[in-house]
Amino acid sequence: MTHANTLHANTLHASTPHADTLFRPDLLDKYSANGPRYTSYPTAVQFTESFDPAHYRRAAAQGSGDLSLYFHIPFCDTVCFYCGCNKVATKNRAHARPYLDRLKRELALQAELFDTTRPVSQLHWGGGTPTFLSHDEMAELMEATREHFNLLPDDKAEYSIEIDPREASPRTIRLLRELGFNRLSLGVQDFDPRVQHAINRIQPREMTETMLAAARDAGFKSVSVDLIYGLPHQSVESFSRTLDAIVELAPDRLSVFGYAHMPSLFKMQRQIDEAALPSPAARLAILERVIRTLTAAGYVYIGMDHFALPNDELALAQKAGTLHRNFQGYSTRADCDLIGFGVSSIGKVGDVYAQNARDLPAYAEAIDSGRLAIARGVRLSADDRLRRDIIAQVMCRSELHFDALEAAHGIDFASTFADELARLAPMERDGLVAIDADAIRVLPAGRMLVRNVAMLFDRYLGQSTLERFSRTI
Incomplete structure (x- = not known):
């Protein structure tokens, strides 16, 4: 080195989990599954x-x-x-x-x-x-x-x-x-x-x-x-x-x-x-x-x-x-x-995702006709916006504070997401997350499985859609 x-x-030791806590092969094997990378929510499948x-x-x-x-x-x-x-x-x-x-x-x-x-x-x-x-x-x-x-x-x-x-x-x-x-x-x-x-x-x-x-x-x-x-x-x-x-x-x-x-x-x-x-x-x-x-x-x-x-x-x-x-x-x-330019590119503007045509002839025909090349997209519902917020915080901050979400979206977290909290219980027992009355925190052993945590808040996931995603590990 x-x-x-x-x-x-030397600078890192105080703030980054040790490799032994990040890498738990028993848990990585147990929870490995197909799932989105959550570069957006809803994902492009929707x-x-x-x-x-x-x-x-x-x-x-x-x-x-x-x-x-x-x-x-x-x-x-x-x-x-x-x-x-x-x-x-x-x-x-x-x-x-x-x-x-x-x-x-x-x-x-x-x-x-x-x-x-x-x-x-x-x-x-x-x-x-x-x-x-x-x-x-x-x-x-x-x-x-x-x-x-x-x-x-x-x-x-x-x-x-x-x-x-x-x-x-x-x-x-x-x-x-x-x-x-x-x-x-x-x-x-x-x-x-x-x-x-x-x-x-x-x-x-x-x-x-x-x-x-x-x-x-x-x-x-x-x-x-x-x-x-x-x-x-x-x-x-x-x-x-x-x-x-x-x-x-x-x-x-x-x-x-x-x-x-x-x-x-x-x-x-x-x-x-x-x-x-x-x-x-x-x-x-x-x-x-x-x-x-x-x-x-x-x-x-x-x-x-x-x-x-x-x-x-x-x-x-x-x-x-x-x-x-x-x-x-x-x-x-x-x-x-985000404004997307070119074939297949995706834009995110406000509560809208829009994707351009995914093949060159269709993209060319739209632009040559003086039209936007948008071929598909989705307009987010209130529930989409709430879940997008949750998934973003889990993926980027490794923690989720209920009070901020409740204030921003006018909900009671515990009652709105009772099912999700119940499904998080096995992850809590395995030491992937910690849950208390105010927050969910992704623990070091769960950081490599953060996609799995986020997936529990995705209301669109089903067996048919899961097959279109890569393995989480």
């Missing part, structure tokens, strides 16, 4: 095509406060077999031009609905591979965004982008910083060559090192790395080597996702040899090594699959109780209205 990481670890976009327009006109913008760039030069994202695999870069032109038209359409003096304090480009766009096209998209919306200076906002190290160069990184991006997320997944071959993602460690060094040289304030456990041919020993390499590189944040093998939903996953996937026991052992390695190296466990160094904004937000969750995962920003 480096001297810097030793200092991080979005309907009968949704009236007029609800979105009214919510946009009535909103106030900061805005968050999300741009989905779906193109990938090559396909990673594990991927479940909305993507278009092509080596033809000419596809970017018509898509960019439509994004610019969509910017104009959306800007007509909002008070564009509202500050944009958060922006994210995801995909796909956003850097599929050329340097000039990326600059063009950011310029168009600034023309239509009030982007705050980058020292007062969070502007992030997902990067595939195979599809970028140090020059790309410098350009992104010049355009205002200040957070970078790098996909890695695993450094082991055998695993990389099995998932069709050949990415030597040197590529990642080069991008990390370029990001630091360019002045990015936070760099995140994505890893995946549960991939074919992984073992505790092989993934430990990847973890050791990542600790040495010391990114500011880490997301370590559990691979969700769902070939019936994601056709490309059929290219993965199921016989090569780690067994449930091996997968749990890998997760244990993740927890022990990263907490020993000084990373704060944020929740679910997120880790951050103690001085990163994500860890500071968790400590201050201001952590938030949106469609990109855990966030440091307040609950902004």
